[in-house]
Amino acid sequence: MKIWIDADACPRVIKEIIFRASERLKLPVQLVANKSLAKHHTTLIQSTVVADGFDVADDYIAENAAADDLVITADIPLAARVVAKGGVALDPRGELYTEENVGERLAMRDLMAELRGNGLVTGGPSQFSLTDRQRFASALDRLLTQMTRGKGPR
Template sequence: MKIWVDADACPRVIKEILFRASERLKLPLCLVANHALTKHETRYVTSVQVGNGMDIADDYIAQHAELEDLVITADIPLAARIVEKGGVALDPRGELYTEENVGERLAIRDFMTDLRSSGLTTGGPPQFSMTDRQRFASSLDRILTKMHQGIRPV
């Protein structure tokens, strides 16, 4: 089992939670990003810098993540790819992507993209809060416990 992190947009506080979980559980964790990442002093955390371009990091994660791995991403199309191939994906606010919800989230994402391209200002996601951090930590713990026991969290 390995944790993959779509690190380009992942909040630092979430990375810190992941680093602690990786160390505590002795789980390998790989950060994937288009830019250079700060080196972390742990034998379980590695990073991969991929080339610049749309979806290069997403493609790397989708190609390398195995079914028993966990992918952390806010990118809904990447999450959909992971779920479609039977994998497990969690967003940085603690919501588990499932076959039931990822299609709806993609549709909403596409709708909002269309609105923005037509000139409507829609704003972005709400600011990351302490509640989001706690929800993520709780979801991560629950998911990792199930996966460690060989139980699919979905």
């Protein structure tokens, strides 16, 4: 099992929570981004820098993550690809993407993009909060416990 992080937009505090869990459970972490990332002092954490371009990091993760891996991403289309492959995806705010909810989340994302494009809605998601961080840490701990025991999140 490996933890993949869609690292371009993942908050640093979330990465730090994942790094601590990785060290505690001795799980490898693979950060993927289209810009250079900080070096890490453990062999458990690896970084892959992909070419600039729309969805290049997402494509890399979708193609390389295995069904027993965990993908951390706020990108709903990437999460949908991971879930369709039988994988597990978790939002940095602690929401688990599932077969049951990812289609609805994609439709809502597309609707909001259309409304923003027409000027009917402005702004994006709310600012990342302490509650989001706590929700993520709890969800990650619960998922990793299930996944490392072979039970999966379902």
